[in-house]
Amino acid sequence: MNSIRKDFWILEWETLLWSHNWDADKKLKLSQTVNFHWFLDNYSSVDILKFLCWELFLNRILDFKSELSKNWIEWLALDIDETLSATSTYWFEKLLSIFWNPENLTAEQMASKYHLCQNVPYWKWNTEIFDLMYKFREDNDFQTNIPIIEWTNLHYSKIHSEIISILSYITVRPDVVVDGTSRWLDSHDFPKAELIHIPYELEYLFWNLWKACVLDVLYPNIVWIVDDNPSLIKMLPQRYKWEIFLFNKKELCDYSHINIHISENIEQVIRNIEKVFL
Numbered sequence: 001m002n003s004i005r006k007d008f009w010i011l012e013w014e015t016l017l018w019s020h021n022w023d024a025d026k027k028l029k030l031s032q033t034v035n036f037h038w039f040l041d042n043y044s045s046v047d048i049l050k051f052l053c054w055e056l057f058l059n060r061i062l063d064f065k066s067e068l069s070k071n072w073i074e075w076l077a078l079d080i081d082e083t084l085s086a087t088s089t090y091w092f093e094k095l096l097s098i099f100w101n102p103e104n105l106t107a108e109q110m111a112s113k114y115h116l117c118q119n120v121p122y123w124k125w126n127t128e129i130f131d132l133m134y135k136f137r138e139d140n141d142f143q144t145n146i147p148i149i150e151w152t153n154l155h156y157s158k159i160h161s162e163i164i165s166i167l168s169y170i171t172v173r174p175d176v177v178v179d180g181t182s183r184w185l186d187s188h189d190f191p192k193a194e195l196i197h198i199p200y201e202l203e204y205l206f207w208n209l210w211k212a213c214v215l216d217v218l219y220p221n222i223v224w225i226v227d228d229n230p231s232l233i234k235m236l237p238q239r240y241k242w243e244i245f246l247f248n249k250k251e252l253c254d255y256s257h258i259n260i261h262i263s264e265n266i267e268q269v270i271r272n273i274e275k276v277f278l
């Protein structure tokens with residue numbers, strides 16, 4: 001047994017990683033014992049990804065990395081959901097057209113209160129809702145219908161052609177919807193760039209760890225990313241200096257190893273990017 005596997009096993013993470021059939025309570029209990037930073041401090045991101053993903057996936061990232069390393073150029077990466085697309089509100093709209101919510105909230109209010117459908121307490125144990133969520137997640141046509149956040153396509157096309165090249169979209173959408181996501185990006189004329197999706201099988205609790213490791217592997221070719229997720233920032237290992245344009249947020253506590261530019265809307269993101277690069 002190699003040592004990362006042994007540590008995963010000792011911490012019961014391996015059980016958690018492959019525990020799709022467990023009930024939410026059991027997962028929650030185990031997830032509370034997980035300290036991802038210990039792993040990030042003790043293992044390389046390549047080793048962690050090797051454990052989390054199929055080898056094929058890791059090799060693709062490493063090939064991409066070696067391609068990038070031929071140039072001393074730094075690029076910008078973009079998240080997709082809630083950074084380019086209003087995904088959460090769309091999911092809530094779809095679910096509210098079928099299921100009742102006792103708080104009588106609109107889709108927008110639910111998205112702002114719970115962020116993700118799986119966080120709604122009175123939906124948590126409803127298997128019908130979870131089955132539908134899995135269906136949405138793996139449906140390519142569903143992805144193509146998600147509304148765009150207004151003007152993001154025009155702004156990022158301008159940034160790409162005039163300020164800094166967009167190299168990659170890094171998303172926790174599963175790899176079974178690469179086609180739908182790619183059609184969505186093309187239909188809105190977003191700049192062409194490498195599309196990196198999370199492996200379909202990976203358990204939700206590991207998504208931020210996965211993304212932090214991918215960014216860690218791609219450093220320093222990618223130092224800048226626009227993302228809406230403060231939990232990702234907390235996860236980034238302290239060995240490098242990232243610069244994050246945090247979208248759609250008003251405030252955030254300070255993380256000394258990362259430069260964070262808070263933006264409440266796309267215009268502010270652009271202003272922050274211009275401040276850094278022009």
Ligand SMILES: [Mg+2]
Nearest residue numbers: 079081082228
């Ligand atoms: Mg996002």
